[in-house]
Amino acid sequence: MKLIELAHCFKNYHTPQREIAALDDVSLQLDRGDFVAVRGPSGCGKSTLLLACGGMQRPDRGTVEVLGRPLYELDDQARSALRSQHIGFVFQQFHLVPYLTVWENVLVAYGGEQPRDKIVERTHELLARFDLTQRAEHVPGKLSTGERQRTALARALINSPELILADEPTGNLDGQNAEIVLQALAEFADAGGGVLLVTHDQRSAGYAHKHYEMTAGRLMEGVAATV
């Protein structure tokens, strides 16, 4: 069973001036252990692709299956449950909750039913893994950008998902922190998870197993750029 299977997806945005094709007959498959990078200029449809795979942007046409389930044929409750239990998100802007501490930002994403001590243990592990233990009680406003993205990464992993959808996760990071994030995503894929990364970052070339280029909503198989 594929983690993601997009088939002939179309998505157009309508503006008063023109129609923008964000997805133009896009098909994509992602298996367990795959680390797929999609590169392309701003506005080419990368984020739309990612959100469509995450069940938050219904394509105008085409089908999206996640873990063999037709995402947009599920009701809101089932789609939310699938997202909560099987998909982790990482965003360029981190989207951390500003009034919650690092610890709480990670914990708040937990959507399972494990006993509290197990969740606490898992949170401790993730904070330690991303070198955030000392920052556990700090709110995002007190963190560096690298620490914020590492917190977002820990949050994406709290539910032990099978799939991570990452939207420009290194876009705001310095080299060292970008490496940490890409390394973590690669390790996740190596452990049997699937990663769909949309990025400008050439550094992803060294980590992703498959590369795609996206232009005006069209997805084309590409080659790894030289780092």
Next chain:
Amino acid sequence: MGLWHLTWREIKFRRTNFLLSLAAATVAVAASVAIVGMLRAQQLRTEHQLGKLDDEIRKITKNMGFNILILPKNQNLVDFHANDFAEQTMPEEYVHRIAEAPEVVTVAHLRPALVRKVEWQEQGRPIILMGVRGVVPLLHQNPKKPLAEPVPPGKIQLGSALAQEYDLKTGQSMLLNGETFEIEKVFAERGTKDDITAWIDLPAAQQMAGLPGRINMIQALECNCSSIDRLAEIQAEIGGILGNEVQVIELASQAIARAKARNEVAAEAASQIAWWRRFAGALIPLVVLASGIWIGLLLLLNVRERRNEIGLWRALGWRTPRILGLIVGKALLIGVLGALLGCLLGTLAAIGASRSMLTAAEIPATALLLPTVLLVAVGIAPLLTGVASWLPAVAAARQDPADALRED
């Protein structure tokens, strides 16, 4: 992580928005509670004033005794006032007809009497002889303590001047026109014709006067009715029972004047309270509506401010009811806290504004604590803030997470 924990953390983070919303809810509840409290104070003061006037009327009436006289129709009133008693007589059964009539509400304490100026033959001096019996109970009114006790057969009660002049004392026997009576009571000096009056049992007086079954007046006490022109009401009521066989006159005017004043005060107070009620009835909904709109706008602003956060909740798999709960829960908290604060401040404001009224009427401030009003406020305020939050909550729930998450 529970919704309440998130709500509490968010409130601490965005204090201004929360405090402004809380202030609106507090003002709405406080204004409502204060207005109701002040109305209550006014009502209590009015009741106190009326109570005082009622007391005065009771005292005056008690001192005055009977203040209504029902006289035979053909009695000339000039003669009545000149002689101090009625020459004409009427059947004693009239008193029973009044007492048995269900429509009698304007008078109480009916007492038939036969009064005559007679010569006390044994002493050779004129006295006023009054034959009385006990008060006839009105069958259709609640029993009242009799205003006058009957004189038992064979007994006599004497005015002070008579007793003093002939050195007569309680317990002695005395002769009155050939009949022997035991002196049951000697009254203290009243400074009226009562001082030269002797009271005996009505049948004995009727026999002595040769007027069996006849009386020449029925004494009564007018009730404290709400009407301004009470005598006319009494006349109409008695006329309805006895036709034109009798006439009704009123004695003394002090109690009547007080009663009229009391009724005027009551009418004025009722009118003022009614005005205040209308005012409150218009003001409270306006304040509540304005606060509700204000809270709704602040929550809408809050939802817009939390756009990315709500998009994130969506991405994390939160379902619509949970997102609605996050917004409505905060509104309910604002409502509960606003209600508690508003009740406290509103009550204090009502006490402060009504201090002079409360002091004047010797009413404790706790009388303004109306549990029902406070319970209603605590129950309704969260309901209203919940309603006010509904549109912002729906807006949050309908928000497209893709749009929110794409924003920088």
